[in-house]
Amino acid sequence: MTAAQRAARAMRLLPPTGWGLTGAFSAAPRPTSFEGMTLGLLANSKANSAAILDSVAAALARRHRIAGVVRASKAHPSLPVSEDVLAMFAQHVQVVLTAIGD
Amino acid sequence: MSDTTNNRLGVSAPHAVVVGDATCAELIERCYDEGWTDGLPVVPPDEAAVHGFLAALRWDPDEVLLFEPVRGVSVYAGAVAVNALMAGCRPEHLPVVRAALLAMAHEDFRVHIPSSSTGGAAPVVVINGPIRHDIDLNCGVNVFGAGRRANAVIGRALRLILWNCLGARSGELDLATLGWFGKYSACFGEREEVSPWSPLHVRRGFAADVSTVTVLACESPHNILTASGVDADAVLFTAGDVLASLGSHSDGQGFVVVGREHAQILSRAGWTIEALQAHLFHASRRTLADLKRAGRLEGAIEPGDEVATRPRGRTPDDLLILVAGGDAGASSAWFPTWSRGRGSVAVTAPIDPRVGPPVGSVPGPGDAPGLGDGRPK
Numbered sequence: 284m285t286a287a288q289r290a291a292r293a294m295r296l297l298p299p300t301g302w303g304l305t306g307a308f309s310a311a312p313r314p315t316s317f318e319g320m321t322l323g324l325l326a327n328s329k330a331n332s333a334a335i336l337d338s339v340a341a342a343l344a345r346r347h348r349i350a351g352v353v354r355a356s357k358a359h360p361s362l363p364v365s366e367d368v369l370a371m372f373a374q375h376v377q378v379v380l381t382a383i384g385d
Numbered sequence: 386m387s388d389t390t391n392n393r394l395g396v397s398a399p400h401a402v403v404v405g406d407a408t409c410a411e412l413i414e415r416c417y418d419e420g421w422t423d424g425l426p427v428v429p430p431d432e433a434a435v436h437g438f439l440a441a442l443r444w445d446p447d448e449v450l451l452f453e454p455v456r457g458v459s460v461y462a463g464a465v466a467v468n469a470l471m472a473g474c475r476p477e478h479l480p481v482v483r484a485a486l487l488a489m490a491h492e493d494f495r496v497h498i499p500s501s502s503t504g505g506a507a508p509v510v511v512i513n514g515p516i517r518h519d520i521d522l523n524c525g526v527n528v529f530g531a532g533r534r535a536n537a538v539i540g541r542a543l544r545l546i547l548w549n550c551l552g553a554r555s556g557e558l559d560l561a562t563l564g565w566f567g568k569y570s571a572c573f574g575e576r577e578e579v580s581p582w583s584p585l586h587v588r589r590g591f592a593a594d595v596s597t598v599t600v601l602a603c604e605s606p607h608n609i610l611t612a613s614g615v616d617a618d619a620v621l622f623t624a625g626d627v628l629a630s631l632g633s634h635s636d637g638q639g640f641v642v643v644g645r646e647h648a649q650i651l652s653r654a655g656w657t658i659e660a661l662q663a664h665l666f667h668a669s670r671r672t673l674a675d676l677k678r679a680g681r682l683e684g685a686i687e688p689g690d691e692v693a694t695r696p697r698g699r700t701p702d703d704l705l706i707l708v709a710g711g712d713a714g715a716s717s718a719w720f721p722t723w724s725r726g727r728g729s730v731a732v733t734a735p736i737d738p739r740v741g742p743p744v745g746s747v748p749g750p751g752d753a754p755g756l757g758d759g760r761p762k
Binding site: 292293294295296297298299300301302303360361362363 | 394397398399400401402404405406407412415416419421429430432433435447449454455457459460461463464471495498545550728
């Protein structure tokens with residue numbers, strides 16, 4: 284079979300995934316240290332999510348010199364975080380931790 | 386092996402995967418290898434066939450049909466065509482899939498919750514209007530079962546779109562504890578022709594000759610089976626008992642799918658749909674004491690809790706009644722929404738978007754009052 288014949292018999296499959304993803308998001312630079320940083324804790328508002336975040340923040344505080352912690356919660360687990368909370372975090376914290384609980 | 390994007394598919398299209406000289410079975414296996422399936426085989430998404438779908442429907446592949454705001458994910462018309470093709474759709478099924486997606490895109494549906502919740506809901510699609518005949522949709526015998534292409538492929542297209550476009554894959558985003566088989570496909574039509582009552586879409590504000598889809602995220606159906614030949618009281622007593630079940634008691638809505646025999650019994654006894662809704666709403670009540678014993682409400686049982694009651698849902702209109710199924714048999718079914726609250730509600734969309742926008746329901750919190758209202762316990 285010639286290359287042309289093989290090409291003619293090739294099937295082009297169009298992926299059902301990955302549409303429009305290019306450039307949709309770019310991750311912020313990952314921190315290399317928590318030294319002197321203020322942590323934002325974003326709970327998803329389900330039971331225990333704040334408790335999980337508090338224990339993680341406490342563990343981090345034992346290992347790193349963290350400047351402080353700012354807590355916030357989503358209004359509902361199924362809704363995006365509000366613009367107000369995002370603006371508050373942008374102004375006051377350098378790293379945000381989030382968690383789900385139930 | 387990849388190739389450059391064919392811009393006839395729009396700027397949002399990913400690169401085609403080129404598979405040389407493969408048999409049909411090998412192409413299907415390739416789709417499994419790529420992680421594109423829900424577990425069942427799919428029609429290999431041949432690029433030329435996708436072009437055919439888009440041309441036949443005059444769809445812009447870059448149009449966003451659904452945006453999920455929690456994770457910031459868009460579902461493009463081109464991807465919908467690919468997934469619908471893979472599910473086995475023909476072009477005439479795609480307007481229905483599109484309308485269902487527009488319903489699921491409505492803010493009241495909150496598509497992120499039923500796509501991810503441990504509760505394991507499936508989007509249950511009910512179709513009304515003339516399109517049921519145009520696409521040979523099953524509204525009758527074995528209405529929730531196998532055998533009819535339109536029912537199977539429309540529901541499955543939605544599943545593949547959730548799987549491939551929203552990332553609702555088992556164990557990743559979709560963390561359903563049990564799930565149910567409707568998560569492969571759950572789509573059927575109302576059998577309007579034998580119903581003694583006005584059809585669901587008319588009661589939700591559309592003209593009888595308009596075709597619509599109504600989508601509600603539901604648990605698996607609960608059977609409402611009586612002996613044949615019983616009277617209306619027996620049907621209502623049984624249905625009320627099913628709706629009052631503690632395992633699904635919540636603040637949410639549900640489909641009450643009334644079989645033909647039950648519909649005839651109730652109609653002959655003079656039951657209007659409004660009276661039926663009011664009766665079942667009342668019958669679904671459980672005492673606060675029972676709800677506390679079951680852990681569906683917090684707190685100790687207090688004086689008065691054995692008398693005070695709470696219904697399933699908020700109003701009688703939360704019981705979305707419709708008629709479907711075969712002529713023989715004394716069966717009906719109750720499809721409750723799955724959550725402890727009202728995290729997602731029914732949305733009805735016209736299949737022809739020129740008719741108007743989708744119509745939602747009154748939304749509410751994901752947890753019932755007393756279960757936290759979203760606050761940590």
